[in-house]
Amino acid sequence: MTISILWFRRDLRLADHPALLAAVDSSDEVLPVFVRDPVLLARGGVRAERLEASLAALSADTGGALIVRTGEPAAVIAELAETVGADQVHVSRESTPYGRRRDDRVRRALAGDGRELVETGSPYAVGPGRVLNKSGEPYRVFTPFARAWHDHGWPEPGDRPDDISWAADPDSGASEDVDPGPGGAGRGGEAGEQAALARWREFLHEDLTSYGDQRDRPDLDTTSRLSVHLKYGEIHPRTILAELADHPGSDSEGARRFVTELAWREFYADVLWHRPRSAWRDLRDTLEGMDYDEGPETAALVEAWQQGLTGYPFVDAGMRQLRAEGWMHNRVRMVTASFLVKDLHVWWPSGARYFLDHLRDGDLASNNHGWQWVAGTGTDASPYFRVFNPVTQGVKFDPDGDYVRRWIPELAHLSGAAAHEPWRAADGYDHGYPERIVDHAEERRETLRRYDRARGDGS
Numbered sequence: 332m333t334i335s336i337l338w339f340r341r342d343l344r345l346a347d348h349p350a351l352l353a354a355v356d357s358s359d360e361v362l363p364v365f366v367r368d369p370v371l372l373a374r375g376g377v378r379a380e381r382l383e384a385s386l387a388a389l390s391a392d393t394g395g396a397l398i399v400r401t402g403e404p405a406a407v408i409a410e411l412a413e414t415v416g417a418d419q420v421h422v423s424r425e426s427t428p429y430g431r432r433r434d435d436r437v438r439r440a441l442a443g444d445g446r447e448l449v450e451t452g453s454p455y456a457v458g459p460g461r462v463l464n465k466s467g468e469p470y471r472v473f474t475p476f477a478r479a480w481h482d483h484g485w486p487e488p489g490d491r492p493d494d495i496s497w498a499a500d501p502d503s504g505a506s507e508d509v510d511p512g513p514g515g516a517g518r519g520g521e522a523g524e525q526a527a528l529a530r531w532r533e534f535l536h537e538d539l540t541s542y543g544d545q546r547d548r549p550d551l552d553t554t555s556r557l558s559v560h561l562k563y564g565e566i567h568p569r570t571i572l573a574e575l576a577d578h579p580g581s582d583s584e585g586a587r588r589f590v591t592e593l594a595w596r597e598f599y600a601d602v603l604w605h606r607p608r609s610a611w612r613d614l615r616d617t618l619e620g621m622d623y624d625e626g627p628e629t630a631a632l633v634e635a636w637q638q639g640l641t642g643y644p645f646v647d648a649g650m651r652q653l654r655a656e657g658w659m660h661n662r663v664r665m666v667t668a669s670f671l672v673k674d675l676h677v678w679w680p681s682g683a684r685y686f687l688d689h690l691r692d693g694d695l696a697s698n699n700h701g702w703q704w705v706a707g708t709g710t711d712a713s714p715y716f717r718v719f720n721p722v723t724q725g726v727k728f729d730p731d732g733d734y735v736r737r738w739i740p741e742l743a744h745l746s747g748a749a750a751h752e753p754w755r756a757a758d759g760y761d762h763g764y765p766e767r768i769v770d771h772a773e774e775r776r777e778t779l780r781r782y783d784r785a786r787g788d789g790s
């Protein structure tokens with residue numbers, strides 16, 4: 332009787348799971364394991380809570396066979412492998428800087444005992460690092476990457492193995508409990524593989540074709556909300572792409588836009604693979620000399636931003652949604668991030684940290700490169716000098732003010748788009764909404780002055 336270990340990480344599902352298939356093929360029984368890593372849990376925040384819900388669903392899907400342990404992964408995995416006599420530990424290949432370092436440690440610990448860490452598949456349709464240009468170099472700009480990514484293609488989804496022989500816990504009763512907790516808030520908040528598939532198919536049938544027109548509208552709230560499911564690997568993007576290709580609406584503008592958004596996720600993972608330092612440092616150094624603010628006065632402004640009390644309704648609605656739901660609409664992520672960097676003149680990593688601590692879908696590659704895109708320090712050709720106007724963005728993408736009123740009760744009395752500009756209404760501040768903490772027009776000019784100085788174009 333041979334046993335292999337399947338070590339789950341960002342792949343908490345059983346279908347379309349290349350590493351699981353490899354484990355099943357290589358042994359008579361598979362021991363399913365998850366390791367709670369204190370390093371990751373230390374900054375887990377709402378993600379840790381959501382992870383528990385996902386683990387509870389996975390545990391149920393394995394008929395209770397999932398073993399959960401807390402500890403340093405190299406020690407926990409090597410010890411388990413020795414106890415059950417597993418020659419192979421199967422994983423999906425990790426691409427974050429910490430995940431790669433950790434896996435190197437685990438690989439070395441296993442090799443010391445003549446055992447092997449086997450990497451099969453990844454959380455992406457195309458594994459990070461695989462899409463290269465004709466000179467064998469990584470792409471630095473999104474559009475050519477997306478084209479090459481599409482041309483590269485991806486295999487069909489793998490089947491869910493019919494009958495997996497799960498190995499028994501070698502130390503029966505030692506597996507830690509998982510606490511399903513509230514699971515998650517809002518639509519698509521249910522955790523686990525079944526919930527992820529249900530959410531995806533609901534979106535595919537109901538909202539995909541209108542996605543092209545509606546994806547920028549936080550008031551309509553018709554985006555897929557798959558980010559959190561993708562974050563924990565409850566669904567593989569290949570499954571999504573294959574079902575999308577078979578759908579009658581696959582030629583629609585909505586479908587094309589949706590695939591492009593998935594490609595952004597793949598692009599950012601690829602960038603992080605090639606340039607791990609870009610997680611917390613400016614990717615391009617053209618703005619290296621940029622002057623950012625700090626100190627007590629700035630801290631008070633940042634606190635107002637975090638609490639949703641800037642006096643700019645679209646920004647505040649987003650920040651309140653973030654705290655309440657652990658999720659924020661993409662358009663609003665861009666505008667709130669821009670506000671921190673370009674209206675409050677704060678360097679992007681501090682905002683990226685705050686988002687990661689509060690987003691259930693918090694993902695180092697997408698989040699930190701999303702922030703760099705906004706800050707103008709990232710890969711993309713996005714103009715560094717573009718400064719989102721928080722008022723006109725709100726009026727354009729929440730034209731009836733519904734999104735703002737949903738999150739800001741102090742503005743519930745203002746009808747339609749008036750909710751975006753309480754300063755214009757005689758009773759705008761009657762219910763406790765704060766006045767603007769900065770003057771956007773002035774801060775925009777200040778940002779442009781600082782850019783000129785940083786680039787050596789100004790005085």
Ligand SMILES: Cc1cc2nc3c(=O)[nH]c(=O)nc-3n(C[C@H](O)[C@H](O)[C@H](O)COP(=O)(O)OP(=O)(O)OC[C@H]3O[C@@H](n4cnc5c(N)ncnc54)[C@H](O)[C@@H]3O)c2cc1C
Pocket residue numbers: 546554555556557558559561562592593594595596597599659660661662664665668686690692693694695697698699701702705
């Ligand atoms: C400042 C900032 C921070 C962000 N932080 C994160 C994060 O921590 N985790 C995260 O998953 N996404 C992040 N994004 C990207 C995007 O906002 C979310 O993926 C999206 O809002 C999730 O909602 P959805 O699943 O309904 O998206 P949909 O619009 O339905 O898109 C489908 C999927 O495509 C991917 N996607 C969409 N837009 C992007 C994008 N701009 N970049 C990368 N992938 C994208 C996501 O996997 C998403 O689930 C961030 C964007 C910005 C501007």
